[in-house]
Structure formats: C-alpha cells, structure tokens
Amino acid sequence: GNPFPFTEREQEYYKERNLTHPKRCKPCRDARRANFGGSRGPGGERQRFDISCDQCGKADTVPFKPSSGRPVLCGECFSASRASQQGT
Known part of the structure; x- marks a missing residue:
C-alpha cells in the first residue's frame, strides 16, 4: 500500500497492546473491514x-x-x- 501517517500516539497504542503495526491507513482498514466478505455470492452483505x-x-x-x-x-x-x- 501507500505510505500513511502513523502517529507517535498510535505507535504507543499498538506497542502497549502488543499489536503488529498496520499495513493500511485507518480509512483503508475501515473500508476493508466494512467490505469484508462483500463478494460472498448469494448471501449478499452481512x-x-x-x-x-x-x-x-x-x-x-x-x-x-x-x-x-x-x-x-x-x-x-x-x-x-x-x-x-x-x-x-
């Protein structure tokens, strides 16, 4: 993906919770999460x-x-x- 700002506050949040650093910016993560399973075939969106x-x-x-x-x-x-x- 494209480079995106990863603020010091966000870095601390991820470090405190022992989370891996995101590979996508927040809007892209949110869009991906919203579309997760979007091409599910006959059930449509969940x-x-x-x-x-x-x-x-x-x-x-x-x-x-x-x-x-x-x-x-x-x-x-x-x-x-x-x-x-x-x-x-």
Missing part, C-alpha cells in the same frame, strides 16, 4: 449490529447479533484479546 465495547466503551459494529448477558468487544479489543489468548 448485516452489522451497533455495539458499545464492554472493555473500552468504544462504539463499533459487529457481524452478529449480540446475545444478552454476554460481553461484546470492538474489533481492536477483540483482536488484542485473541492475541493474548494465543500467547503472541
């Missing part, structure tokens, strides 16, 4: 549901209907949670 992350409080969308009583995480917290569970 419905997304608005959520408020139970971990950080950030507003986000998820590709499933959240279950009552179960925690739901934004994409960043979910990725960080999975990475820590896998020990990477």
Whole structure:
C-alpha cells in the first residue's frame, strides 16, 4: 500500500497492546473491514449490529447479533484479546 501517517500516539497504542503495526491507513482498514466478505455470492452483505465495547466503551459494529448477558468487544479489543489468548 501507500505510505500513511502513523502517529507517535498510535505507535504507543499498538506497542502497549502488543499489536503488529498496520499495513493500511485507518480509512483503508475501515473500508476493508466494512467490505469484508462483500463478494460472498448469494448471501449478499452481512448485516452489522451497533455495539458499545464492554472493555473500552468504544462504539463499533459487529457481524452478529449480540446475545444478552454476554460481553461484546470492538474489533481492536477483540483482536488484542485473541492475541493474548494465543500467547503472541
């Protein structure tokens, strides 16, 4: 991809959460995330549901209907949670 600004604050955020540095700028990541699975064939686009992350409080969308009583995480917290569970 094309070079994009990766601020010191963003670098600290990624380092604190032990995340790999992004290969795409934020708008491209968001567009890619929104279009993920866009060429799925007969099902069309997957419905997304608005959520408020139970971990950080950030507003986000998820590709499933959240279950009552179960925690739901934004994409960043979910990725960080999975990475820590896998020990990477």
